[in-house]
Amino acid sequence: MGIHPRAGQLAEQSSLVNIPELMTAYFMKKPDVSLSSQQVSFGTSGHRGSAFQSSFNENHILAISQAIADYRKDQSIGGPLYLGKDTHALSEAAYQTALSVLTANGIRVRVQTGGGYTPTPVISHAILTHNIKVSPSDSSDGIVITPSHNPPEDGGFKYNSIKGGPADKEITDWIAKRANALLAGELVDVKFFSNNEVMASGLVEEFDYIKHYVDDLENVIDMSAIAKAGIKIGVDPMGGSGIHFWRPLAEKYGLDITVVNNEVDPTFRFMSLDKDGRIRMDCSSPYSMQNLLKLKDNFDIAVGNDPDYDRHGIVCAGFGLMNPNAYLAVAIEYLSSHRPTWSKNIQFGKTLVSSGMIDRVVEGLGRQLCEVPVGFKWYVEGLFEGTMAFGGEESAGASFLRHDGSVWTTDKDGFIMALLAAEILAVTGKDPQTLYEEQVAKYGKPYYKRIDVVATPEQKKILGALDKKDVTQTTLAGEEIASVLTHAPGNNAAIGGLKVSTQNGWFAARPSGTENVYKIYLESFISEEHLAKLETEAKALVDSVLPA
Known part of the structure; x- marks a missing residue:
């Protein structure tokens, strides 16, 4: 497929999604469960679809939410459920639908204090930090409502298990089977509250996700090194759920951070078009990242993230946007030599479709490589147990352990991967792209x-x-x-x-x-x-x- 003639340019008014029409489709269109394309289906990262195509509508979310409530009951999961959403238009509607079902089933739900958005890694972090302190019967899980970097008209719904990360196939198959049975039964077994009943239930608990996450960051990133070196960081939140995290982060750790775009708009009209001419918040695409690339020489490191903040885009002054595979290879080599408390026998994870450069780097370090299928769920167990130091995907998503070798998140974390680029520059005096060129000289050019x-x-x-x-x-x-x-x-x-x-x-x-x-x-x-x-x-x- 060729490059669209308008790729890298702002969208024209005529190509923006009609938000009222989209929301009407969410509530009015009903799925035909005899069609596989309109059933609940969990892929590598949750159920995704479009309200216009009857693959992500109110009925889907009613059914999935009830199925999750049933699963929690089956597994005796008694702690609060941590609920997050990104800035897609359908995420807000699905959030309200999910709340109505979860509370009707007697589930305590923790939501962002004062309202707002909650990124994927922040939900994972909240689940893990909760569960380390409680008995198994009081364990928590979570839901993140997001279609990731997908276009503005799409919706997504992801279940995170008590281990903090994307639920494994056995769990999602159970949930999908139950949800489709509920759809086929015309939702008669779905419990749900009205909005007034939700608010009166006492089951919606405010939780300061921002402070909880930001205050803990120094345990996974060397924030003092970044501050001491005075690294100038430019941030494009790309209209995503992490937009309100950067200022508290900068203030707490004394970092020089400039947010170059403070706009949140469900049409994402401020985004430049991807290679196919569609709006897509893909921080690994040089076309989608044009707004930040124009400013690259104003900062030492510039970063972008997709709407739910599980992906990262790294821009180095004088170079431009790094290839995601290249950054993974650099991150692994840096972390291997700058986390002295990590076990020498610990594994570094990659997917089968990630660059062979990672294989060569890990072998050159004398470390252990763990190669898994596509999907971050394959890293959850290793990160949770602390036997895997790092898990990364070629699509620009990764996470890694705390300084002490314990789990940080078991879902992709765009915040720490962005901040790691600044740490690398602060500690080594070289940006990640320069370090990658050194890897190429040593291991060959892919x-x-x-x-x-x-x-x-x-x-x-x-x-x-x-x-x-x-x-x-x-x-x-x-x-x-x-x-x-x-x-x-x-x-x-x-x-x-x-x-x-x-x-x-x-x-x-x-x-x-x-x-x-x-x-x-x-x-x-x-x-x-x-x-x-x-x-x-x-x-x-x-x-x-x-x-x-």
């Missing part, structure tokens, strides 16, 4: 690419269930095939696709959970020409195992 290929639902199903024996060829792009994977080496979990590697290159193919395409990830450590050859042969290999 050429990385991701593409989407049109596929039928049948083809996607077959690709997701491939076996290693389905690949019969022995070479790829001029090199002998070293490995064929359908399960991740780090935890033996199914990839839901295929990864084929040679000495200097690899590709991975996996079906999209939301679109009729499959995604191909490619990387060469030789050249752009070799990458192009990888792409051609990867497509041919996948085509050879899929029906026409």
Whole structure:
């Protein structure tokens, strides 16, 4: 797909989502549960959809909220539920719907003091800090209402378990099955309150998420080093849920932080268009990040985050926006040598579609690599137990342990990844991009690419269930095939696709959970020409195992 002619420019009025129409669709459209596209389905990060397409409507949230209430009862989870939302228009509507169901089921719900938004990592942090102090029967869990970086018309609903991070497949399958049964039963078993009943229930508890999170940051980031070095930090909240965290953070730790955009607007009219001409709050996209990139030389480090703050974009003065894979590699090397209390045997996590540079860096450090399928849920257990120091995804999301080696969050944390870039510059005197260039000089230059290929639902199903024996060829792009994977080496979990590697290159193919395409990830450590050859042969290999 080519680059849209208006990519990187502000959206025109005619292309902005009609918010009243969107909200009407949320309340008026009803899903047809005989269609799989309109059922509740939890992907790698919760249930997502569009009110316009009847895949994210009031009925969905009524059903999912009741299913979560039923799950909590089944599991004897008796503590308060921590509820957060981002700045998407549908998030506010879904938030009110969820409150009506949760309180009707007798669940105490903790919400931001005075109202407002609560980022994904802040919910994870609140769950974990609560549960460390209480008995199992008083444990808490949480819900984050967000479609992440997706366009303004989308909605998302994510359940975080008592371990603080995205619930595993066993849990989400239970919730989805129950929710779809409730939808099929026309919601007769859903309990819900009116707004007046919610307010009169006494079950909605205000909680100062901002202070609770900000006051603890010095235990995961060297804030004093950043302050002492006087690092100038520019922040573009991109209209997201972390917008009110930066000023208290700067004041508490004496940091030089400038928020370059204070606007919150559910149309996200202030965003520059992504490569396909759509508004998408993707902080890893140079097109979406144009507003901040224009200011890059005004700061030592500039950062952007998506609406729920589980992703990060790092901009270095004189360079520009870092490739997400490159920053992960730098972060791992820095943390490995600047967290002396961490065990030498601790693991560093990456997904199978993240850069091979990470493999080379971790091997060069003499550390242990844990390679898992796509989805941050695969890191939850390791981070929770303190056996995994760092977990990162190629889509610009990561988290890591506290200074003392204990858990910080078990969900992606855009705040700490942004602040880590400033810490790296403060401590080493070099920004992350400069350190990445040093890694390239040592380990070789990677050429990385991701593409989407049109596929039928049948083809996607077959690709997701491939076996290693389905690949019969022995070479790829001029090199002998070293490995064929359908399960991740780090935890033996199914990839839901295929990864084929040679000495200097690899590709991975996996079906999209939301679109009729499959995604191909490619990387060469030789050249752009070799990458192009990888792409051609990867497509041919996948085509050879899929029906026409």
